[in-house]
Amino acid sequence: MSGSNPIILYDGVCGLCNRLVQFLLTHDKEGRLRYAALQSDFAAKVLGRHGIDPTDLDTVHVIVNYDQTDERVLQRSDAILRAGRELGGFWGASSSIGKVVPRPLRDLVYRLVATNRYRMFGKYDTCMLPDPQQRSRFLDL
Secondary structure, three states: OOOOOOEEEEOOOEHHHHHHHHHHHHHOOOOOOEEEEOOOHHHHHHHHOOOOOOOOOOOOEEEEOOOOOOOEEEEHHHHHHHHHHHHOHHHHHHHHHHOOOOHHHHHHHHHHHHHHHHHHHOEOOOOOOOOHHHHHHEOOO
């Protein structure tokens, strides 16, 4: 796996998070993004080496430069904006514009949505399984 392909760590039982993953899969025409549920062993390993609690499901993470010396974890609104940037085109431009908004304000809105996501978008009993043609983009299945 290339370190240049960002990895999205998402709450596998969250309806909103699953919709985000479906959106990214549809719009990532180059297939750059990879995915793993926060509930996976893969996510626990990566987050653990960054001192991040892997049982905290209230944020999406993007792992940049996975398994490289400059590996880093983006969280909350920074993660969403990075994912959008990877899509390019309209979504990349929108993400660049979103960076103008101060992070504390972006993260405040993010936390408001995250706190209410199960009530608003539902919660699954298990993590979704990807379509067979997309399975290779998911880690730790």
